[in-house]
Structure formats: C-alpha cells, structure tokens
Amino acid sequence: MGRPPCCDKIGVKKGPWTPEEDIILVSYIQEHGPGNWRAVPTNTGLLRCSKSCRLRWTNYLRPGIKRGNFTEHEEKMIIHLQALLGNRWAAIASYLPQRTDNDIKNFWNTHLKKKLKKQQGNDEQNQEGSSDSQSIPKGQWERRLQTDIHMAKQALCEALSLDKWNTNLLDSKPFPVTLSETKPIQTSTYASSTENIARLLQNWTKKSPNSSQAGSSQSTTQTSFNNPSIGTSSSPSEGTISATTPEGFDSFMGFSSSNSDVSQSEGEPKVNAANFIPEAGTLQGESKINLDIQMPLTLLENWLFDDASAQGGGGYIMDMSLGENADLF
DNA sequence: AATTGACGCAACCGCCCGACA
DNA sequence: GTGTCGGGCGGTTGCGTCAAT
Numbered sequence: 001m002g003r004p005p006c007c008d009k010i011g012v013k014k015g016p017w018t019p020e021e022d023i024i025l026v027s028y029i030q031e032h033g034p035g036n037w038r039a040v041p042t043n044t045g046l047l048r049c050s051k052s053c054r055l056r057w058t059n060y061l062r063p064g065i066k067r068g069n070f071t072e073h074e075e076k077m078i079i080h081l082q083a084l085l086g087n088r089w090a091a092i093a094s095y096l097p098q099r100t101d102n103d104i105k106n107f108w109n110t111h112l113k114k115k116l117k118k119q120q121g122n123d124e125q126n127q128e129g130s131s132d133s134q135s136i137p138k139g140q141w142e143r144r145l146q147t148d149i150h151m152a153k154q155a156l157c158e159a160l161s162l163d164k165w166n167t168n169l170l171d172s173k174p175f176p177v178t179l180s181e182t183k184p185i186q187t188s189t190y191a192s193s194t195e196n197i198a199r200l201l202q203n204w205t206k207k208s209p210n211s212s213q214a215g216s217s218q219s220t221t222q223t224s225f226n227n228p229s230i231g232t233s234s235s236p237s238e239g240t241i242s243a244t245t246p247e248g249f250d251s252f253m254g255f256s257s258s259n260s261d262v263s264q265s266e267g268e269p270k271v272n273a274a275n276f277i278p279e280a281g282t283l284q285g286e287s288k289i290n291l292d293i294q295m296p297l298t299l300l301e302n303w304l305f306d307d308a309s310a311q312g313g314g315g316y317i318m319d320m321s322l323g324e325n326a327d328l329f
Numbered sequence: 330a331a332t333t334g335a336c337g338c339a340a341c342c343g344c345c346c347g348a349c350a
Numbered sequence: 351g352t353g354t355c356g357g358g359c360g361g362t363t364g365c366g367t368c369a370a371t
Binding site: 015016035036037038050051054058087088089090101102105109 | 355356357358359360361362364365
C-alpha cells in the first residue's frame, strides 16, 4: 500500500482556504521562499497538511497565475500538447506558464474532452476505440519516450550551465506586479477573484505596515517576489526561466506572440509576454520541460513542426482533433 | 419561488520518484 | 543496498453556482 499520509489527520484542517490562512502562507513564503513544505505548517501554525500548503501556493497563491477563461489560443495549445504528451499536465503547463497544471487538467476534463468527443462524433470516419486520449497510440508512446530522453539530455545541459542561469536570473526582469498596478482588495469575491492573492497581499502589506505578519515581511515583499534567487536558489531547477518558452513556442507554433489572446479576458489585468515572471515557470513546470528553453527549437517543437508539416501546415494545429493526431502515427 | 440537474473549480488522495542517511 | 522522507503528479471528489424546469 501507499505511504502513510504526510501528516497525521488529527487536527489537520481541510476544505477551502480562508483569506487569513492565505495571508499567513504567503507571508511565510515571502520570507522563506517556497520549499521545505514540511516545515510550513509547524512554522506558520497553519493547521494544514504540507501538501495542502504546497498546492495552495502552486495552484492559487503563486504570483503570475492567470485565471479566468482560457483563450482559444491556449485551448489549441493544450489540445495539441495533450495529443503529444498525453495527460502530463505538469509538462503541458510548463508551456503555459501562467496556467497551473490543475487548471489545465480541469479545463481539459470539463471542456476540451467533451469538445473533442463531440467533434469526433461528428466525424464520419470516426474509428471505434481510438477516440479517447486514454488509449495512446503506439507511436505516441514512442514520442513520449523520446521526449523523456530529450528531457534528460536537456537536464544535463542545464546542469552544465547552471552558473549562467543564475547570472541570468539575477539580471532578469523583476516581478512585474507593482503596487501601482494592483487593484483594491475585493473581499467579496475572494475565492473566485481573478486577482492573484499574492498581489492582494502586496497591496495589503503596503497598506497595513503595522500588521505583525505583513510588517515582518514587508521588507522582503519586493525582494522575495522580485528576486527568484531568494528562497529558491537551493534548487537548480527552480532557477530556470521559462519566460521565453511560451513566446518562442508560440511563435514557433504560428501563434502571434503579441497576440492579444495572451492577455487576459474578462477584465483581468493584461499580462503580456514581458510579464512572464521567473517564478511562474520555476515553480510550476519545474525541472522538466523548462529545460527546453535553452534551445530555441527543441526536439519536441520539432515534432510539432513535423506534425504541422504533415498536416499541410497552416492552421492545422488549431483544428486538429485527437483522432486525427492519432492517425499521424 | 422552489427544485433539480449540470457544470466548474478548488482541494484532497494515492501513488511514484528522487534524495539522503 | 535499503529504508525513509519530502515533493511532485495525475485522478478523483466535494461543493458552490447557475440555468432550466
């Protein structure tokens, strides 16, 4: 059987997070950086499992998360990447740094799965048993394997160029969300707010410098979020920057990197490519596909390119269904 | 206005893997 | 070489919201 729970269930709170808990967690991470999740509940006094803290941070509190509707552009990227990578949401998410794997997974399960099924239902030459993503064609497995091999190579490359990375990190663009950009806290829409709680917190800490939690972390508010080397420098993989990946990937994929779709719909603050922040990639896709960014055209991207060519190029990617993709192999 | 079913999302659970002693 | 631990990932569930009846 599996391992015992990461923490005893007695006294561990479950369910939705409260604003207070969020504030405590973010304050702590601002001071200490993400990582060592085991110590978070004990050090913060949060009655939460370490996993719960980590998930809350990565899926909701982490700076740079884009919420709200998926754009058509994102949707098509997800469809294609899912066809290539399968349900490896973390890997897929690394190409959409503003989205969490959980978000993508949910979006896939609630929207795209149905959409594709419907699409294939309309397809006259629909073949039995091959429609769902669960049954992965043999060729796709081979590609997966090749992806993994490639990732391993990339990891080696990265390991050999760590110093360069760290230098780049320190020179990298600071966390783009400034206090002037933040909006007033809207407590009434807390849970579903499109505002990132971290932004709220930055605003909050500014507004209430006397608060014990915020006060102690205020001096680190900017530095922690601005400087990715703080608190995360212990992990080499967390020092990677994926900021250029989506752009390069987008442009490669034929999407306009200046596409306004990249920015947010439904009233969210616009986030352009320049607003990709190191943490967004470092804390999300982590060590795997982020490695690809060192090479403008990775093997994976070459595959995509091959696929595009095989399909006659143009906007095929946009319209490709899973079944069609399966036929490629 | 009340009920009900569908939908979407946040969070949890179980398993796996790598690091380390 | 082995066991333990911490972290990550994918699948699943629970609950709130909203539209249809």
